[in-house]
Amino acid sequence: MSTKKEVKETYYESIRKQGYSRRDFMKFATYIAAYMGLESSLVAQVAKSLETTFRLPVIWEHFQECTCCSESFIRSDHPIVADIILDKISLDYTLTLMAASGHQAEAAKHATMEKYNGEYILCVEGSVPMGADGNYCCIGGRSAKDILIEAAAGAKAIIAWGSCASNGCVQAAKPNPTDATPIHKIIKNKPIIRVPGCPPIGEVMAGIIVHVVAFGRLPELDRLGRPKAFYSKRVHDSCYRRPYYDAGLFAETFDDQNAKDGYCLYKVGCKGPMTYNSCGTIKWNNGVSYPIQSGHGCIGCSEEEFWDNGPFYERLTNLPGFGIESNADTVGKVAAGALAGGIAVHAVAANIAKRKQLKSRTSRGKINEENLSH
Amino acid sequence: MKTRSFKRVLVWELPVRVFHWVNTLCVLVLILTGFIIADPPAILSNAEATNLHSFGVVRFIHFTAAYIFFFNMILRIYWSFVGNRFASWKAFLPFTKKRWHNFKHVLKVDVLLKNEKEHDLKDISIGHNSVASLSYIALFLLALLQIITGFGLYADTSTWWLPRLFTWVSPLFGGDFAVRQIHHIAMWGFIFFTLVHVYLVFYHDWLEGRGEVSSMFGGYKFVRDERVVSKEKDATVTATEADT
Numbered sequence: 001m002s003t004k005k006e007v008k009e010t011y012y013e014s015i016r017k018q019g020y021s022r023r024d025f026m027k028f029a030t031y032i033a034a035y036m037g038l039e040s041s042l043v044a045q046v047a048k049s050l051e052t053t054f055r056l057p058v059i060w061e062h063f064q065e066c067t068c069c070s071e072s073f074i075r076s077d078h079p080i081v082a083d084i085i086l087d088k089i090s091l092d093y094t095l096t097l098m099a100a101s102g103h104q105a106e107a108a109k110h111a112t113m114e115k116y117n118g119e120y121i122l123c124v125e126g127s128v129p130m131g132a133d134g135n136y137c138c139i140g141g142r143s144a145k146d147i148l149i150e151a152a153a154g155a156k157a158i159i160a161w162g163s164c165a166s167n168g169c170v171q172a173a174k175p176n177p178t179d180a181t182p183i184h185k186i187i188k189n190k191p192i193i194r195v196p197g198c199p200p201i202g203e204v205m206a207g208i209i210v211h212v213v214a215f216g217r218l219p220e221l222d223r224l225g226r227p228k229a230f231y232s233k234r235v236h237d238s239c240y241r242r243p244y245y246d247a248g249l250f251a252e253t254f255d256d257q258n259a260k261d262g263y264c265l266y267k268v269g270c271k272g273p274m275t276y277n278s279c280g281t282i283k284w285n286n287g288v289s290y291p292i293q294s295g296h297g298c299i300g301c302s303e304e305e306f307w308d309n310g311p312f313y314e315r316l317t318n319l320p321g322f323g324i325e326s327n328a329d330t331v332g333k334v335a336a337g338a339l340a341g342g343i344a345v346h347a348v349a350a351n352i353a354k355r356k357q358l359k360s361r362t363s364r365g366k367i368n369e370e371n372l373s374h
Numbered sequence: 375m376k377t378r379s380f381k382r383v384l385v386w387e388l389p390v391r392v393f394h395w396v397n398t399l400c401v402l403v404l405i406l407t408g409f410i411i412a413d414p415p416a417i418l419s420n421a422e423a424t425n426l427h428s429f430g431v432v433r434f435i436h437f438t439a440a441y442i443f444f445f446n447m448i449l450r451i452y453w454s455f456v457g458n459r460f461a462s463w464k465a466f467l468p469f470t471k472k473r474w475h476n477f478k479h480v481l482k483v484d485v486l487l488k489n490e491k492e493h494d495l496k497d498i499s500i501g502h503n504s505v506a507s508l509s510y511i512a513l514f515l516l517a518l519l520q521i522i523t524g525f526g527l528y529a530d531t532s533t534w535w536l537p538r539l540f541t542w543v544s545p546l547f548g549g550d551f552a553v554r555q556i557h558h559i560a561m562w563g564f565i566f567f568t569l570v571h572v573y574l575v576f577y578h579d580w581l582e583g584r585g586e587v588s589s590m591f592g593g594y595k596f597v598r599d600e601r602v603v604s605k606e607k608d609a610t611v612t613a614t615e616a617d618t
Contacts, residue, residue, distance in 0.1 A: 237530070243423040248417050276550075329413075
């Protein structure tokens with residue numbers, strides 16, 4: 001929400017003004033540094049940055065999405081995240097949460113874009129429909145595509161929240177009627193952080209925002225543009241059920257004794273082995289649990305095209321063009337059978353077609369056998 | 375009716391044979407363990423997970439076999455530069471004029487099973503025939519695909535630089551889903567290849583009688599006398615040295 005103050009405030013000053021003690025502030029710095037994957041010696045640096053950095057304006061756009069990213073973010077563990085970062089300090093425009101609405105809200109956004117041109121952070125939640133000239137998603141009479149391009153022009157960096165903005169998510173699933181497109185395929189000339197997940201973990205979102213505001217640069221990204229601190233390991237590799245996997249102990253169905261005993265959900269379609277996220281370590285709802293801990297396999301929501309990557313409750317995925325129920329092994333077995341049949345036919349045909357040649361060789365061999373000297 | 379004379383020719387040198395059988399074993403193990411990893415059997419056990427490591431062992435065997443498969447392949451590539459004419463990379467070149475001629479001949483005589491009116495000895499390949507060499511190129515490319523996707527899936531759990539060289543694979547395909555899918559489908563390619571390869575070895579052994587099957591054990595194939603040019607320093611042995 002727009003705080004029209006002429007006097008620039010640092011994060012620390014704002015936090016103190018909100019009634020948090022120095023102690024609360026230090027706790028927050030420690031906590032967020034840990035989430036960012038920084039070592040404890042860097043806590044002081046985080047605190048120092050927040051003390052000396054002036055607030056960085058954030059514009060948060062909502063396009064084709066369900067707002068689950070915002071929901072996740074405002075539920076992140078520490079109150080300072082929601083209270084200070086989101087509510088009081090940085091957010092100049094987010095149509096879902098801001099008090100202003102209509103023309104006032106748009107005016108506030110444009111004021112920020114002009115005043116902080118080249119400085120503000122653009123957060124995008126949701127994909128952008130490119131089909132039908134962008135008319136599938138319009139806000140204030142303008143298409144999402146227009147709004148994005150305008151807002152991105154003056155942004156210092158873009159954060160693509162969630163699978164919608166990073167990968168297209170469910171609305172981009174085949175046949176993708178609205179041509180829902182992730183941000184990095186539209187904006188090419190700005191640094192983009194992709195934070196996939198449906199939604200991403202609140203603490204991950206907070207960690208990334210704090211990293212950007214505290215250090216003034218993007219966190220280290222992997223080849224897909226995801227922050228390494230949160231997306232470098234598979235859910236599988238940090239899963240507390242991993243010992244069951246290594247032991248070969250699997251739940252066969254969701255209602256068998258193995259499932260009740262908490263065995264690995266690999267065979268009921270857990271996508272943890274292919275999914276890069278930190279659900280296994282940071283978990284959800286203030287660290288209470290995460291899908292696998294609650295007895296359901298990972299659906300791979302932070303992976304590209306997770307919606308089109310086959311059923312949630314099976315290991316193998318369907319092959320396009322071979323009917324609904326065929327997977328690679330069904331097709332393979334049929335093809336191998338056909339091949340074996342073909343070979344058998346060929347073998348018989350060969351013996352018939354080459355019978356003269358075979359006969360002559362056999363008889364020569366027999367004569368030689370008879371003529372063997374002893 | 376005249377019995378033909380043959381000379382024994384060393385076609386497959388020892389490293390080629392060793393490569394072949396190590397490769398066979400690796401592919402077999404990789405396919406079997408691969409199937410288990412893709413769809414593990416239900417095991418009944420009262421043991422605690424702490425005391426079991428069965429699936430871990432299956433994966434360990436898969437990864438070990440994969441490493442052996444990989445290094446074995448590299449040794450074979452090395453040997454294609456120093457080995458004899460049948461092991462040489464040149465023997466795999468599909469379309470020189472001579473091999474194109476052979477390709478058509480094999481298609482006609484061995485695949486479509488036509489009988490020739492006139493038999494030209496030169497049409498009988500001593501090493502690979504041209505169709506076979508194409509299938510080996512296809513197999514090599516398939517192996518490359520398996521190595522890339524396999525190491526790609528393995529890279530993130532490894533700290534060694536070699537698998538770490540393949541960290542680009544997963545992002546290239548958009549994630550592990552696609553990589554795993556490709557790895558699994560390409561495996562079927564090995565099964566199809568094996569079926570056809572084994573059949574054709576038997577086929578040639580049966581129809582040509584030149585020791586096709588045993589050549590991959592002993593290395594020798596039997597070549598018609600008239601194709602081996604006698605020189606002064608002939609390989610023909612004296613009677614006393616002669617083996618049976």
